Amino acid sequence: MSLTKEQVEHIASLARLELRESEFDDVVAKLSRIVDFVDQLQAAPTDDVLPMAHPLNMTQRLRADEVTEPNARDDYQANAPAIEDGYYLVPKVID
Amino acid sequence: MGVNDHNLSQQTLAGLAAGLADGDFSARELTEALLERIEATRVLNAFITVTPDLALEQADMADRRLAKGEGGPLNGLPIVHKDLFCTRGVLTTCGSRILDNFVSPYDATVVERLAAAGAVMLGKTNMDEFAMGSSNETSNFGPVKNPWDLSLSPGGSSGGSAAVVAARVVPAATGTDTGGSIRQPAALTGTTGIKPTYGRVSRYGMVAFASSLDQAGVITRSAEDAAMLLSVMAGHDPRDSTSVDHPVPDYVAGLERPVAGMKIGIVRQHFDEGLDAECGARVREALDALAAAGAELVEVDLPNIGLSVPTYYVVAPAECSSNLSRFDGVRFGHRADDPRDLHDLYCRTRGEGFGAEVKRRVMTGTYVLSAGYYDAYYLKAQKVRQLISEDFRRAFEKVDVIAGPTAPTTAFAIGEKTDDPITMYLNDIYTIGANLAGLPGISIPCGFAGKLPVGLQLVGPHFAEETLLACAHQYQGLTDWHKIGPGDVS
Numbered sequence: 001m002s003l004t005k006e007q008v009e010h011i012a013s014l015a016r017l018e019l020r021e022s023e024f025d026d027v028v029a030k031l032s033r034i035v036d037f038v039d040q041l042q043a044a045p046t047d048d049v050l051p052m053a054h055p056l057n058m059t060q061r062l063r064a065d066e067v068t069e070p071n072a073r074d075d076y077q078a079n080a081p082a083i084e085d086g087y088y089l090v091p092k093v094i095d
Numbered sequence: 096m097g098v099n100d101h102n103l104s105q106q107t108l109a110g111l112a113a114g115l116a117d118g119d120f121s122a123r124e125l126t127e128a129l130l131e132r133i134e135a136t137r138v139l140n141a142f143i144t145v146t147p148d149l150a151l152e153q154a155d156m157a158d159r160r161l162a163k164g165e166g167g168p169l170n171g172l173p174i175v176h177k178d179l180f181c182t183r184g185v186l187t188t189c190g191s192r193i194l195d196n197f198v199s200p201y202d203a204t205v206v207e208r209l210a211a212a213g214a215v216m217l218g219k220t221n222m223d224e225f226a227m228g229s230s231n232e233t234s235n236f237g238p239v240k241n242p243w244d245l246s247l248s249p250g251g252s253s254g255g256s257a258a259v260v261a262a263r264v265v266p267a268a269t270g271t272d273t274g275g276s277i278r279q280p281a282a283l284t285g286t287t288g289i290k291p292t293y294g295r296v297s298r299y300g301m302v303a304f305a306s307s308l309d310q311a312g313v314i315t316r317s318a319e320d321a322a323m324l325l326s327v328m329a330g331h332d333p334r335d336s337t338s339v340d341h342p343v344p345d346y347v348a349g350l351e352r353p354v355a356g357m358k359i360g361i362v363r364q365h366f367d368e369g370l371d372a373e374c375g376a377r378v379r380e381a382l383d384a385l386a387a388a389g390a391e392l393v394e395v396d397l398p399n400i401g402l403s404v405p406t407y408y409v410v411a412p413a414e415c416s417s418n419l420s421r422f423d424g425v426r427f428g429h430r431a432d433d434p435r436d437l438h439d440l441y442c443r444t445r446g447e448g449f450g451a452e453v454k455r456r457v458m459t460g461t462y463v464l465s466a467g468y469y470d471a472y473y474l475k476a477q478k479v480r481q482l483i484s485e486d487f488r489r490a491f492e493k494v495d496v497i498a499g500p501t502a503p504t505t506a507f508a509i510g511e512k513t514d515d516p517i518t519m520y521l522n523d524i525y526t527i528g529a530n531l532a533g534l535p536g537i538s539i540p541c542g543f544a545g546k547l548p549v550g551l552q553l554v555g556p557h558f559a560e561e562t563l564l565a566c567a568h569q570y571q572g573l574t575d576w577h578k579i580g581p582g583d584v585s
Contacts, residue, residue, distance in 0.1 A: 008458070011458045011461050011462050011465070012458060013442075014461050014465060015416060015445075015457050015458055015461040016420075016423075016438070016441040016442050016445055017442060017445050017446050017449070017454055017457060017458065018442040018443050018445070018446030018447075019446060019454070020446070023451075026451075027454070027455065027458070030455055030515075030516050031455060031458055031459065031462070033515065033516060033517060034408060034455065034459050034516055034517070035459070035462070037404075037405055037408065037517050037520075038405040038408050038409050038463075038472065038476070039405075040402070040405050041402060041405050041406060041409065041472075041475050041476055041479055042471070042475065044399070044402055044475075044478075044479050044482070046475065046478035046479060046482065049478040049479075049481050049482060050478070050481060051474050051477035051478045051480075051481065052477045052478070052480040052481040052484060053477070054307065054337075055293040055294075055307055055308070055484075055530075055531070055532065055533025056292075056293060056294060056339065056533050056557060058294075058339070060336055060337075061336050061340070063333065063336075068333075072200060072201075075200035075201075076200055076426070076427075078198070078200065079196075079197055079198060079200070079426070079427035079428070080425070080426055080427060081424060081425075081427075081428075081429075081430035082430070088425050088426055090425055090437055090440065091434050091435070091436050091437050091439075091440055092436075093436075093437050
């Protein structure tokens with residue numbers, strides 16, 4: 001097993017994912033399997049290779065800094081789990 | 096002749112377009128016939144949402160345009176969309192619990208362009224959750240059944256789209272392809288599926304999985320139909336900064352380019368021990384048929400292609416872990432009940448909303464991007480990706496297209512490959528290279544192994560969709576494999 005349960009707990013916390021206790025063994029085993037599998041990349045000689053930044057090796061297009069989208073707040077908030085007066089509600093963050 | 100005599104669900108888009116133009120049937124009659132067919136084939140579990148009211152409304156509009164001699168190139172023709180294309184006012188779930196109540200406030204550019212050309216949307220198809228899967232089994236809405244044998248998977252992630260096109264429910268469906276998600280299900284269901292060049296079709300309104308790999312395409316029953324749709328879908332979109340501003344050819348007009356004189360590359364690594372012998376034999380027969388039609392077969396080498404699957408399983412999860420951070424239970428989608436605090440809201444919302452495979456990929460991505468591991472995994476993978484792209488670039492100095500198998504086997508049983516993620520990942524061993532290098536690819540039916548269809552994959556250089564479609568169309572003129580359906584599934 002290349003990953004420990006503690007490592008997987010840490011990764012899950014970084015990813016903001018709650019795992020049920022019953023899920024852990026399976027997640028540790030399968031994530032370890034995936035990490036072992038991708039480890040074969042380490043053997044590839046890549047000393048003078050530039051990492052790929054874009055599949056067509058293109059640079060990002062720029063556009064004029066103009067407002068192009070109308071305000072559609074009501075449309076977007078129709079999907080929100082909890083709103084009030086146009087704001088999204090979340091549990092209290094600051095005391 | 097009555098409407099029922101036309102067997103409308105059996106016809107291709109090109110055939111239906113001719114029938115509509117000749118007044119053999121109306122767009123409403125066509126739409127009603129296909130909606131009935133959808134109901135009669137529910138056993139496939141291929142739809143997440145069917146939109147009969149909207150479809151009939153669009154069909155009536157198409158009939159009014161037809162009566163006035165107006166209408167775009169797809170006027171009145173049916174289409175269904177993979178459920179990760181946003182559709183205004185219609186549920187867009189991505190096959191996930193976390194979006195099972197999400198009604199999109201806008202249309203994806205692909206949806207908008209097809210509608211503007213007159214296409215009639217009949218519904219949204221089932222898929223692997225967030226397009227992460229090769230068997231349609233990770234869907235929150237249950238697996239799709241393969242119409243060739245209901246105990247088998249249609250492949251994935253565009254499994255619903257492939258199943259309905261194969262089963263002669265609808266002639267065409269949109270799909271997306273991040274590592275093979277159009278081409279592999281096309282191969283496993285005996286349909287034609289094209290993934291265009293990265294940036295050829297706008298990704299605006301496509302729920303993002305891996306932004307440097309994702310591309311929209313179509314699944315149809317002929318290369319000609321794929322050309323009709325791609326001519327409408329392709330082109331620059333100011334709302335997707337990675338869409339490429341490159342002229343869109345008339346793909347239908349380009350279909351008549353002969354294969355005589357084409358140089359077709361054969362990759363030695365594509366015929367090694369991983370390939371099922373009977374599938375390999377069908378692919379070789381297809382290559383022989385193309386050679387007999389005057390194509391020149393040339394052996395090419397892709398020395399790093401064996402590293403494409405591990406490269407993909409670093410890059411794609413890394414991008415997915417970033418993209419899926421937007422699902423936080425605040426602005427849309429599922430939200431956990433009674434959160435203690437914000438951290439608890441995030442963790443439980445995502446823990447409840449995502450399925451097992453999506454969680455694995457988010458965690459793999461989080462790991463390879465985390466402090467201390469970034470250089471060893473993510474940076475390394477992007478370097479190997481460059482090597483793989485460079486291999487393709489060199490190969491395309493010698494050949495017009497590369498041909499080989501789409502998938503290592505025919506369709507496999509539902510449940511057969513779910514125990515080990517790597518076994519599932521290796522389904523995409525022949526398709527992932529094109530995504531890593533941003534290249535266009537197409538899968539077309541090339542015969543049967545036992546009773547199940549086998550796919551031939553053609554991959555071309557950037558923006559060579561015209562060549563791929565012409566080669567596929569010419570092959571479909573020489574053979575009838577694409578015309579053979581699975582028979583009745585209802």
